[in-house]
Amino acid sequence: MNAIEIKNLTKIFSAPAFKNQPKVTALKNVTLNIEQGTIFTLVGPNGAGKTTLIRILAGLTSLTKGEVKINQLPLNKKTCRKIGLFTAEIKGYWDALTGYENLIFFCALQNLVGNQAKKRISEIVDLFEMSLYILKPVYTYSSGMKHKLLLARSLVHNPDILFLDEPINALDPMAARNFHQLIRNRLNQELGKTIFLSTHQLEEAQEISDTVGFLFQGELIWQKKANLFRSKQSNLLNEYLETAGQV
Amino acid sequence: MTLLKRVQKLITFLKINCLLEVERPFILLARYSSIFLFCLIYTFLSKIIWQKHIQLNGHDINFPLFIITGAAMMRFISFPLNMFHETLLSLKHAGMAAWIHVTSTSMWELFLAKAIWGFFLALTEFVMFIVCSTFLMKIAIGFLNISFLIALAFAFISYSGISMMILGVGLFLRKEASLSALISQISITFGGVFFPVALLPGLLKTLSVFIPMTHVLKIVRSAGISSEIASSETYLILSLITIVTWTIGFVLINSGFVYAKENGYLERQL
Numbered sequence: 001m002n003a004i005e006i007k008n009l010t011k012i013f014s015a016p017a018f019k020n021q022p023k024v025t026a027l028k029n030v031t032l033n034i035e036q037g038t039i040f041t042l043v044g045p046n047g048a049g050k051t052t053l054i055r056i057l058a059g060l061t062s063l064t065k066g067e068v069k070i071n072q073l074p075l076n077k078k079t080c081r082k083i084g085l086f087t088a089e090i091k092g093y094w095d096a097l098t099g100y101e102n103l104i105f106f107c108a109l110q111n112l113v114g115n116q117a118k119k120r121i122s123e124i125v126d127l128f129e130m131s132l133y134i135l136k137p138v139y140t141y142s143s144g145m146k147h148k149l150l151l152a153r154s155l156v157h158n159p160d161i162l163f164l165d166e167p168i169n170a171l172d173p174m175a176a177r178n179f180h181q182l183i184r185n186r187l188n189q190e191l192g193k194t195i196f197l198s199t200h201q202l203e204e205a206q207e208i209s210d211t212v213g214f215l216f217q218g219e220l221i222w223q224k225k226a227n228l229f230r231s232k233q234s235n236l237l238n239e240y241l242e243t244a245g246q247v
Numbered sequence: 248m249t250l251l252k253r254v255q256k257l258i259t260f261l262k263i264n265c266l267l268e269v270e271r272p273f274i275l276l277a278r279y280s281s282i283f284l285f286c287l288i289y290t291f292l293s294k295i296i297w298q299k300h301i302q303l304n305g306h307d308i309n310f311p312l313f314i315i316t317g318a319a320m321m322r323f324i325s326f327p328l329n330m331f332h333e334t335l336l337s338l339k340h341a342g343m344a345a346w347i348h349v350t351s352t353s354m355w356e357l358f359l360a361k362a363i364w365g366f367f368l369a370l371t372e373f374v375m376f377i378v379c380s381t382f383l384m385k386i387a388i389g390f391l392n393i394s395f396l397i398a399l400a401f402a403f404i405s406y407s408g409i410s411m412m413i414l415g416v417g418l419f420l421r422k423e424a425s426l427s428a429l430i431s432q433i434s435i436t437f438g439g440v441f442f443p444v445a446l447l448p449g450l451l452k453t454l455s456v457f458i459p460m461t462h463v464l465k466i467v468r469s470a471g472i473s474s475e476i477a478s479s480e481t482y483l484i485l486s487l488i489t490i491v492t493w494t495i496g497f498v499l500i501n502s503g504f505v506y507a508k509e510n511g512y513l514e515r516q517l
Contacts, residue, residue: 013510052511059349061511080349090342094263096270101263108259109350111248117259157351 003036003194009066041205044215050198084154087165110157144175260360317440326369327406331414345513394470405459408492415499434460
């Protein structure tokens with residue numbers, strides 16, 4: 001079964017009010033299906049439209065044309081609740097509050113209050129091994145800890161699908177590896193979440209994905225099984241550079 | 248979702264507002280101490296103008312009462328006037344403005360929590376005014392007077408309507424409109440805060456009719472002069488202004504969010 005179905009998705013950004021600027025076409029007729037319980041990674045140069053696609057799929061930005069289905073239902077505010085969004089580009093928490101207070105707030109936003117919220121937070125804290133610092137203010141956290149908090153935020157309502165927009169930016173290699181393991185082993189394999197990831201890290205894409213897609217100037221140029229790259233039948237970096245050069 | 252859960256949720260949001268406010272105590276302290284400073288300056292000035300009276304709506308009102316009610320209301324409206332765009336700015340600052348829209352919570356729930364918190368803060372500041380004016384300036388204002396409380400409620404609601412309009416415009420213009428400072432200044436200058444509206448030239452006198460502050464002060468000062476209730480016309484105009492600002496504000500905010508979502512800039516600075 002497909003967790004995400006995208007058909008002829010187009011996104012055009014209009015010019016700001018009272019400014020004489022041209023419209024920008026960020027995505028052109030993107031069509032893509034992602035199977036439930038798999039990891040899909042989207043690669044592509046800056047400005048390709050990766051973040052825009054994730055924002056549309058997560059319900060943050062509306063689409064101009066086309067169709068998106070989440071668990072076979074049209075994308076709307078209700079189906080958005082099946083989705084968790086992680087984006088390292090945006091802060092996404094209150095620095096002055098503790099991790100626990102932040103999670104209480106995120107839970108309330110997802111209608112989890114009182115004991116329900118406490119129980120869910122305790123599950124997440126155990127899952128991400130955050131117990132040592134969860135009661136400290138977020139401004140004392142390292143980048144890795146903040147990443148875990150953001151991931152925890154996206155999971156408080158136990159979504160089926162998780163969107164991760166460039167998740168390992170600003171992480172050192174060790175923290176990045178731990179983060180990968182968390183995504184692959186805990187979230188995907190143990191909990192069966194469908195994961196949609198965008199990244200510039202080709203090694204990351206090759207290692208943890210089931211499928212890799214290449215987006216360039218708003219168009220999905222190709223999508224291939226990641227095991228082709230892992231088994232060295234093809235080289236992802238070469239494929240990336242060749243495609244970018246040809247297009 | 249049950250009502251109990253909704254209340255629990257609202258309390259959670261209120262707690263977060265409170266925690267965030269406690270993290271910046273100096274801002275609150277500055278606000279309260281500025282009232283103290285205001286009273287001290289006035290104590291000095293009052294030695295010169297203590298016995299002066301002003302004609303207002305056919306009544307004589309002593310200058311201290313005139314000025315203290317104006318100053319108190321000037322401070323009071325700053326909370327509702329900034330309430331809506333401050334809520335969004337604070338969410339933007341934490342990077343959550345767009346994300347909130349895909350959670351199970353509506354922005355209006357957060358606005359409500361902020362409104363309750365804002366009303367509480369505005370009220371405490373107002374009490375501070377009353378305490379300072381009683382002990383430092385020897386002007387007793389009976390704030391438990393019902394007209395007074397109605398005026399406060401009207402001031403809060405009508406200026407929160409204007410605040411909605413400000414946020415709505417800000418969403419369309421893609422930048423913080425800075426309108427609240429302008430509206431606040433217009434209210435202070437033409438709403439009869441520091442001098443009677445009757446002194447304004449003709450056209451500006453007409454403008455003052457459309458400013459909620461003019462009518463709020465009429466109610467407050469009527470209550471202060473002889474504990475009398477202001478004319479029903481004042482309440483009617485104030486109600487009309489409130490309905491108009493709330494309606495326009497509501498429409499602007501809702502369409503503003505749709506516009507912002509279409510153009511994907513809710514995460515960026517207004």
